[in-house]
Amino acid sequence: MPKASPTASRVGTPAEGRELRARGQRTVRKLIDAGIEVFGAKGYHAARVDDIVKVAKTSHGTFYLYFANKDDLFRALALDVAQEMMQVVDSIGSLTPDAAGYDMLREWLARFAELHGRYAPVIRAWTEVEIDTSDFGRLGTDLLGGFVARLASRIEKSPAVVPDPQLAALAIIAMVERCNYYAMTGQVEGGESLIDTLAAITFASLFGSASGRKMTPVSGSRRARR
Amino acid sequence: MPKASPTASRVGTPAEGRELRARGQRTVRKLIDAGIEVFGAKGYHAARVDDIVKVAKTSHGTFYLYFANKDDLFRALALDVAQEMMQVVDSIGSLTPDAAGYDMLREWLARFAELHGRYAPVIRAWTEVEIDTSDFGRLGTDLLGGFVARLASRIEKSPAVVPDPQLAALAIIAMVERCNYYAMTGQVEGGESLIDTLAAITFASLFGSASGRKMTPVSGSRRARR
Amino acid sequence: MPKASPTASRVGTPAEGRELRARGQRTVRKLIDAGIEVFGAKGYHAARVDDIVKVAKTSHGTFYLYFANKDDLFRALALDVAQEMMQVVDSIGSLTPDAAGYDMLREWLARFAELHGRYAPVIRAWTEVEIDTSDFGRLGTDLLGGFVARLASRIEKSPAVVPDPQLAALAIIAMVERCNYYAMTGQVEGGESLIDTLAAITFASLFGSASGRKMTPVSGSRRARR
C-alpha cells in the first residue's frame, strides 16, 4: 500500500500556527502516515488513538500536541484527499462522440482510479463517517456536489443528448466511485478491464454505442471475483 | 406464524428456540422497529442499546432476552433486508433491445428503488459496518456478488454485446445502488427522473442508445439538488 | 464526623427525573455520603471520582448513573448546605442592647457553629472552588450576600449605632465564618469559649461593651491551640 505522504502538505499544522522545526515535521508526518494506515485498516470508529500512536511509535501526549483529537487528524487527511480528487475531476477534457473523446474519457477514469487507489484507506474510512451529524457529512456532500457540477457542465457543452445532464453526471459519478470502492475493498478486481467497462458505459450513456467506440480488447478471462 | 412485518420474518427468535407468546412477540416487534429507527437515525456505531430500548419503551434486560447483543439485532434486520433485495434482483425479466426491454428494465429499477427507500435506515447503517472485522462485511459482499451474478446471467442471455458481462453488471449495480443511496441521504432528489436516468444509462450501456429507447418525457425542471 | 445525610433530601435526583426505587435511593445516599467524606478529606480538586466510588463501594458506572459528573455531585451537596445555612442565618432574632439580646446572639452563633461543623467537609472544599470561573463562585457570593443582607437589616432595625450596617454585617459574618473555618481545620479549638468570644465581639461592636453584656465565665485554661 503506497503511502500518501505527498498530500501531507497542509496537514497537521497545529491551530496556533506554531512553526515546526524539522523534528516536529517528522513527527507530524509519522502521525499522518500512521493515521492513514490505521483508519484504513480499522475504519474510523474502530481506530483508536492508541493504535495510531503505537504505529507512529510516539506517545499520546505527542499526538495531542499536533492534533486536537481524532477527528482533527481525520479531517486533515480527508480535506487533502478531497482537494486532490477535485483537481482530478476538474482535469476532464472535452467530451466528443469520437475516438478522441473516448480515449480522453478512459484516461480520465484511469487517473481517478489511480488516485482512488492511492487514498483508499482514507476514503474507506470516510464512507463510515458520512452519517455523523458532524460536518464530515457536509464535506462528503460538497465533494460529491462538486464532482457532479463539473461533470455536468462538460456534458452540457458536449453534443451528448441526455434528458438531465445533472442526473446523468450523478449516475456516472456514482458508478465510477462505487466501482472503485468495490475494487478497493477487494469485492472486485480493479484494473484495466474495469476501467474499460466504466469508459464504455459512460461513453454509451452519453453518445450511444456509436462509431467512436473502440475498446481495448479484453481477454474474457478477466472477470469479477466472487 | 404470520409475518410480523416485512422485516421481522425470521428475526427475534430467541436462541433457545422457545416459542413466543403474544406478549413476547409484541416486545420483539417493538425492539425491531426501534432498531430500524435508531440505526437509521444515528448509524450503527452511534446507536446505543439504550436508545433502542428507550424508543421501544422497554428495558435493557428485555433487550438481551431476545437478542444476544447489538450485533445480533442488526444482523437480524440486515439478513431480512438482504433476502428481500435478492428477491427483487431476481425478479428481473429478459433484457431485449426494444421498448419492452426498456420498460421491463425501468420497472425493475423502480422496484429496487422502492425497496431501497423502504429499508434505507438499515442499508445506511450497513455501509458503516462493512469495514469491520466482523462477518458483516461478508454479508454485504455476498449480497453484492449475488446481485452481480444474477444480472450478469441475464445479460449473457440477452443480445447485448459487452466485453465483460460480469463487469458490466457490477458497474450497473454499483450505479444503481449508489444513486439510491444518494437519494436516501438526501444528496440528490430521488424520484421518477432519477429512475429514468438510471434506466436510460443501463439500457444504453447494453444496447447503445438505439431504437427501442423510448424515454418518459422528463420536464427539464426536475434536477439534481446541489 | 457526623454524616450529613439529613440534607440529602433533594440531591442526586438524576436530571431525567427518573423515579428511584429503594435500591437506587440507597446507592445515591452512599454516593452522597462518600462525596462528603472524600471532598472533605482531599478537597475538591484532589478528590477523584475513583475515590468516591471506592468509599461508596460501588462502581464508576453507577456514579454516572446518578450524577452527571464530579461537579454535579458537589453542586448538589453545596446547594443543600447553602440552603440550610441561609435558614440558620435567617433565624436571628431581634438585636437588643440588653442581656436578652446578648443571649439571642450567642444562641444564634452556636447554631451557626453547629451547622458549620456538621457540614465542615463540604464547606472546606467549597472555599477551594470559589475561584473557578464556573458558577460555583457565584453560589458562594450569593450566599455571602444573603447572609450580609439579612444581618444588616437586623442591625438597621436595632438601636445599634454603626456608621455602615452593611459593612458591619459583612465584617461580623467574615469573622464568624472564618473562625468556624479555623475551628474546622483544627487551627483553633472550637467550642463554647470561641462562641463566647464571637458573641462578645459582635455585641460590643454593635452596642459597645455596655450594660447588657453578661458573659458566661470562661475558665482561663481554654485557649487557642498553636
Place this chain on the structure above:
Amino acid sequence: MPKASPTASRVGTPAEGRELRARGQRTVRKLIDAGIEVFGAKGYHAARVDDIVKVAKTSHGTFYLYFANKDDLFRALALDVAQEMMQVVDSIGSLTPDAAGYDMLREWLARFAELHGRYAPVIRAWTEVEIDTSDFGRLGTDLLGGFVARLASRIEKSPAVVPDPQLAALAIIAMVERCNYYAMTGQVEGGESLIDTLAAITFASLFGSASGRKMTPVSGSRRARR
C-alpha cells in the same frame, strides 16, 4: 544582590545554589511575575505551567531550570508573602483605649489591607492550597499562629479586658483577613470605609465603644456592594 522586587527576595535561587548572571535573573523575574499573574487569575490548581511560561515568554525547559516544580514556584511566592505579612503584623503599636490607640489600630489595619491587596493573587491561590496533604497547609497555619500570638501579646499588655486574649486575637485576625479577602475577590468594595469598620469593631471589642473612639466621618454613600 539588590532586591529584585518585593516578592522576589529569596526566591528563584536554583537548587544547586549556582550564582545567577544577569540574564538568569531576568528570567527568574519573568517567571515569578508570571506566576503571580497566573496563580492569581486561575488559582493554584487551574494554573498550568504552560500558562506561566507563556506569560513569561519562556519555555518549559527554562521553568524547570529555576524551579523544581510548580509547587516550588508557589512556595517561593508564598514564603515571601508570609514573611512580609508577619512584619506588618509585628508592626502593631501599643493598644490604648484612647484616640491615639484607635488611630494606631486604624493605621495598622490600613497597612495590612494595602499589603493584602498587593499580594492578593498569591493569597487567593493560597486558600485553595491549604487543604492539600502537602506542607502548604502548615505554612498557612504557622502564619496564622504567628499573627494571633503577636496580636494576643499586645492585647495582654493593653488595658483591654477580654476573657481570652488568644481567642479575641484570633477572631480579630479572622475578621480582618476575611474582609480583605472579600474585598480582593470583589465581593465587597474595599477602601477607607471598610477599614473604618474594621477599626471600629476591633476597638469596640477591646475597649467597648467608649470615649476614645473618634471615627473618620463616613459619607453614607459608601456602602458595601451587593
Place this chain on the structure above:
DNA sequence: TATGAATGAGCCTTCATTCAT
C-alpha cells in the same frame, strides 16, 4: 542558558452487558 519536543501516568466518562428482583 534556553528551548521545542516528547513523554506517560492518571483522570474522567461511556456503554455493552449482566444481575437480582
Place this chain on the structure above:
DNA sequence: AATGAATGAAGGCTCATTCAT
C-alpha cells in the same frame, strides 16, 4: 416475561515533568 440497577473494561484527553539540541 420484564425491569431497573449495577458493573467495569476501555477509550479520549491533560499536563507536570524530562530530554535532546
